[in-house]
Structure formats: C-alpha cells, structure tokens
Amino acid sequence: MSPQLDILIVEDEPGQREMLAGFLEGQRHRVSMAECGRAALELVTRKTFDLMVLDYRMPDMNGIAVLEQARQIDPQIDVVMVTAYGTIENAVEAMKAGASEYLTKPIDLEELTLLIERIAAHRSILRENDMLRQHIETLIPHIDTIRYQSPVMAELIQSAAKIAQSPSTVLITGETGTGKELLARLIHGLSSRRNRPFVAINCAAIPEGLIESELFGHEKGAFTGAVQRKIGRIEQAEGGTLFLDEIGEMTPGVQVKLLRFLQEREICRVGGERTIRVDVRIICATHADLMKRVEKGLFRQDLLYRIQVLPLDIPPLRQRREDIPVLVDHFVERFAAKNRKPIPSVTREASRLLYQYDYPGNVRELENIIERAVVICDGAHITAADLPFQQTSRSGHPDTSGDLPALPLQDALLALERHMIEQAMTRADNNQSRAAALLGLSERMLRYKLKKSGLRKA
Numbered sequence: 001m002s003p004q005l006d007i008l009i010v011e012d013e014p015g016q017r018e019m020l021a022g023f024l025e026g027q028r029h030r031v032s033m034a035e036c037g038r039a040a041l042e043l044v045t046r047k048t049f050d051l052m053v054l055d056y057r058m059p060d061m062n063g064i065a066v067l068e069q070a071r072q073i074d075p076q077i078d079v080v081m082v083t084a085y086g087t088i089e090n091a092v093e094a095m096k097a098g099a100s101e102y103l104t105k106p107i108d109l110e111e112l113t114l115l116i117e118r119i120a121a122h123r124s125i126l127r128e129n130d131m132l133r134q135h136i137e138t139l140i141p142h143i144d145t146i147r148y149q150s151p152v153m154a155e156l157i158q159s160a161a162k163i164a165q166s167p168s169t170v171l172i173t174g175e176t177g178t179g180k181e182l183l184a185r186l187i188h189g190l191s192s193r194r195n196r197p198f199v200a201i202n203c204a205a206i207p208e209g210l211i212e213s214e215l216f217g218h219e220k221g222a223f224t225g226a227v228q229r230k231i232g233r234i235e236q237a238e239g240g241t242l243f244l245d246e247i248g249e250m251t252p253g254v255q256v257k258l259l260r261f262l263q264e265r266e267i268c269r270v271g272g273e274r275t276i277r278v279d280v281r282i283i284c285a286t287h288a289d290l291m292k293r294v295e296k297g298l299f300r301q302d303l304l305y306r307i308q309v310l311p312l313d314i315p316p317l318r319q320r321r322e323d324i325p326v327l328v329d330h331f332v333e334r335f336a337a338k339n340r341k342p343i344p345s346v347t348r349e350a351s352r353l354l355y356q357y358d359y360p361g362n363v364r365e366l367e368n369i370i371e372r373a374v375v376i377c378d379g380a381h382i383t384a385a386d387l388p389f390q391q392t393s394r395s396g397h398p399d400t401s402g403d404l405p406a407l408p409l410q411d412a413l414l415a416l417e418r419h420m421i422e423q424a425m426t427r428a429d430n431n432q433s434r435a436a437a438l439l440g441l442s443e444r445m446l447r448y449k450l451k452k453s454g455l456r457k458a
Contacts, residue, residue, distance in 0.1 A: 003124060005029050005030070005050040005051050005119070005120055006030045006032070006049045006050050007032070007049065007051045007052070008031075008033070008034060008043060008049045008051070009021055009031060009032070009033045009034070009052075010034045010036075010037065010039075010040040010054045010058070010066065011055045012035055012058055012059050014035075017033050020053060021033055024116075027113070027116075032049070036058055036060045036061075037060050037061035037062075037065065038060055038061065040052070040066055040070070041066065041069055041070060041073065044073050044077065045073055048074060048077075049074070049077055050077070050119070050120075050123060051078045051080065051116065051119055052067075052070060053080050053082060054066060054067060054070075054079055054080065054081050054099075055082055056081055056082065056083030056094070063081060063083070063094070064093055064094060064097050067094065067098060067099060068097055068098070068352065071098045072351070075325050078123070079098065079099045079100055080099065080100060080119075081094040081101070081103070082102075082103045082105060083102075083104060083105065098321060098322070100115075100119060103115070111448065114445045118442060121442070122154070123151075125151055125158065126151060128154075146179065146186060149322045149325070150320035150322040150323045152440060153323060156183075156312060156315075157186075160186055161190055164186075164188075164190035164191040165190075165191055166310065169282045169284065169306065169307050169308075169309045169310065170184075170187060170282075170283045170284070170309070170310045170311075170312060171285070171308040171311045172284070172285040172286075172311075173285070173287070173290075173313045174287065174313060174314030174315070174316070175314075175316045175362055176287045176362065176364070177359075177361045177362035177363055177364030178314040178363060179314060179362075179363050179364075181245060181285065183314060184241070184243045184285060185198060185243075188240070188241040188243075188281075191241070193240045196237075196238070196240030196241075197237050197238070197239070197241075198237075198241050198243065199236045199237040199240065199241070199243065200245060201233050201242070201244060201245065202245045202246055203244055203246045203247055203250045204249035208251050212254050212257065212270055213226075213232065214232060215233055215254065215257075215258070216257065216267050216269055216270060217235055217267075217269040218270035218272075219270065220271075226270075226271065229269075232267070232269065234267055234278055235278060237280045238278055238279060238280060240281070241281045241282075241283055242281070242283070243283045244258075244282065244285070246286055246287070247290075247307065248286040248288035248298075249288075252298075252300070255300045255303050256300070259300060262306045262307070263306070265277060265279070282307070290304050290308075316362055317359040317363055317366065321355060324354060324366070325351070327363060327367075328354055328370060331370035331371065331374075332374060332382070335371045335374040335375070336374055342379060342380070344374065344377050344378075344381055344382050345380070345382070347382065347383045347384065349384045350382050350383050350384045350386065353384055353387055353389065354369075354387065369387065369388060372386075373386040417449065418455065421435070421439070421446070421449060421455060422455065424436075424439050425455070432450075
C-alpha cells in the first residue's frame with residue numbers, strides 16, 4: 001500500500017466533492033475539502049498538503065489561477081487538474097502552470113488511484129534525496145551541487161549515487177546545457193576516487209589531428225612540433241576519472257584506440273613503443289543519438305556497447321519544470337553576490353514567465369537569463385521587463401495555439417497518449433519494463449494505459 005497523503009479536494013459540486021473525499025478516505029488518505037478557489041488557497045496557507053485535486057472551472061476563479069497561487073505558497077505541492085470542459089489547450093496550459101497530471105470527468109477512480117500511487121512514490125524519493133543531498137554536501141562541499149526538486153531528477157541522482165562506487169564506464173546523455181559534466185563530477189565526488197584527479201576533455205573542441213595526442217600523450221619527436229614528451233589526459237587521470245564530453249564527435253581512428261584501451265586498460269603514447277597500464281574510470285557524455293551515428297557509420301557499434309554499460313539520461317529542463325524555481329533562486333543569489341548587489345526578489349509575473357518558458361538551451365540558458373536579469377534589474381526586483389522573452393507566448397516561442405486540434409479534450413489526450421505509448425513500445429521492442437521507464441511510468445500504470453487505449457486486450 002502506498003504512503004498516506006494529505007490531500008485537498010477543490011470542487012464546487014458538493015456531490016462530486018463528497019464522493020471523492022469518501023473514496024480517498026477509504027484508501028486511508030487524510031482529506032480536506034474546499035468549495036472554491038479562495039477557500040482552497042486559505043487552507044494551503046494554513047496547512048501543508050501533499051496533493052491538491054483541483055477542479056478546472058471554479059465559481060470564483062480559474063483553476064489555473066488557483067494552481068499558480070498555490071504553487072507560490074507551497075512549491076512542493078502536487079496538483080491533479082480535473083475538468084469536464086475545454087479542449088487540448090486547457091491541458092497544455094495546466095501542465096505548463098505546474099500540474100502533475102490532468103484528468104477528465106467523470107473521473108476514472110482506478111486511474112486516479114494509480115496517479116496518487118505514483119505521486120506518493122515520487123514524494124518518497126524526494127524525501128530520500130534530501131538525506132542524500134545532505135550526504136553529498138558533507139562529502140564533497142566544494143562541488144557545485146545540482147539543484148533540483150523534480151521526481152525525475154531525484155531518481156537520476158539516486159541512480160548516480162548507486163553507480164558511483166562501480167568501476168564500470170558511464171554514458172551520460174542529454175541535450176546541450178542540461179548539466180552532463182556537473183553530473184559526471186558528482187559521480188566522481190561520490191566515488192572512492194574522489195581524492196584523485198577528475199580530468200575532462202571535450203572531444204568536439206580539439207582539432208582532429210591533436211585529439212589522439214591529447215588523450216594518449218606523445219613522445220619527443222613523434223611528429224613535427226613534438227619537442228618534448230607529453231603526458232596525455234588518460235595518464236593524467238591515473239587513479240581518478242576521465243570525462244569524455246561529446247564523445248560522439250570522436251574521430252574513427254581515435255575510437256579504435258579508445259576501444260582498445262577500454263578492453264586492455266593499457267595505452268601507448270603517440271610515437272612510443274612501450275605500453276603503459278592505467279587505472280582510470282571513464283565517464284562519457286553526448287547530446288547526440290549515438291545509435292543513429294552508428295547507423296550512419298560515424299560511430300563504432302562495439303565502442304557504443306563498451307561505453308553504455310551504465311547509462312544515465314538527463315531530461316531537458318522543459319520536462320522537469322519543478323526544478324525551475326530552485327534553479328532561479330540559486331542563480332539569483334549567485335549573480336547578486338558576483339555583482340555585489342542585494343539579492344533581488346522575482347516578481348510573480350516574472351516567475352510565471354520563467355516557469356513556462358521552454359529553455360531550448362536548458363539550465364545553461366536559464367543561468368544566462370538570470371545573470372542578465374540580475375545585472376539590468378533595478379536592484380530590488382526582477383520583473384518581466386528584465387527577461388528576454390516577455391513578449392513571447394507562454395512557451396517562449398511564437399504563439400502556435402491556433403495550430404492545436406480543436407478536439408474534445410478527452411479525445412485529444414487519448415490520441416496523444418496512445419501515440420506516445422506506441423512510440424515507447426516500439427523503441428523498447430515491446431518490453432513493458434523498458435517502455436514504462438521511457439515514459440516515466442510504473443509498469444502497473446503502463447499496463448493500465450495499454451488496456452485503456454486499446455493497445456492490449458483486457
């Protein structure tokens with residue numbers, strides 16, 4: 001049985017409100033009720049709730065407004081938005097405003113139960129991560145700690161902590177700016193190698209003719225300009241960790257030599273004859289789809305198998321919006337100190353824009369946006385005028401809401417859900433465990449959705 005939660009039901013229809021309360025109390029949750037948005041916000045101010053089940057259409061205020069103000073009061077509250085009205089635009093708006101899930105009336109109680117179980121599991125992971133975070137800060141206080149609040153990042157950090165003690169090779173994937181090197185440094189800092197070197201090399205930043213020498217070193221006279229022996233990055237990392245960023249850009253010739261090193265754990269400097277045994281843990285990173293590069297003949301398949309022993313994927317910031325407020329606070333404090341300014345507050349409208357922007361450049365882009373805002377703001381407040389996207393749509397891009405299908409919400413969501421499930425099942429070769437992981441669902445929830453969408457018989 002999942003942990004008991006403190007749940008607030010916000011519903012203006014008395015019958016629906018009482019039915020949901022009775023059902024959730026029957027599952028041993030602690031339930032409070034509110035008949036309108038203002039009453040709900042008063043309760044959230046006085047008491048901490050794990051979850052709010054919120055009606056979209058309220059008599060006094062819109063459910064989105066209730067959601068946004070509730071998240072201002074308690075950023076950690078989870079929200080399930082419920083409505084019998086609207087189209088797909090409402091779902092997009094609710095999810096961008098911070099809703100955990102979106103359900104339609106009449107509520108499927110089995111689906112609600114599964115959602116609550118998933119939310120309870122995520123909250124449990126976050127509590128465990130609070131203890132892990134304290135351990136990390138004690139163990140490696142010098143590291144720039146990864147800031148997060150989202151369940152998906154909490155699970156990722158837990159996985160990183162588990163594999164830190166392993167000598168096996170790690171492959172970190174994720175879009176540009178998601179923090180792949182920061183995660184690599186965290187893994188190194190949590191490992192038994194933490195007191196040995198962490199050596200990083202960006203495979204895309206070094207000219208093709210020099211990368212072999214950079215990695216393996218060279219002997220004096222090995223080539224024109226080699227006036228003395230050079231120790232390569234692999235040797236420099238002896239006893240520690242070598243981080244190979246953008247490994248997908250590595251040239252084919254160097255790929256062969258790296259593969260040989262991973263197999264034998266020995267290197268030979270360019271122009272040398274003696275093999276040197278090296279004890280080093282390899283962490284690789286890429287924003288590219290390495291399997292597609294394999295298919296195009298740009299990356300060796302055997303090397304891919306060697307480096308993805310322990311894969312970790314960092315989701316883009318737009319898929320973990322819960323992390324945005326804590327990152328904003330962190331960057332505001334950092335750049336206020338850097339610029340010797342008082343720490344400015346972020347206005348409500350600026351917070352909303354920051355939360356809803358899609359960040360194609362991910363955390364790095366958010367960092368740059370906040371640095372600029374801290375520098376140009378009046379010193380007391382960061383306002384919407386201090387942000388570079390105040391004239392754009394909620395997504396940070398030109399408004400394309402007119403392109404959304406004018407379908408009933410339930411039909412549109414079911415079609416989108418079915419499409420995503422089909423894609424995940426195809427990528428996972430119909431393995432439900434892997435497909436569930438790709439979708440961020442439990443296997444039980446995936447089985448339910450397969451049945452619901454007609455992709456699996458009852």
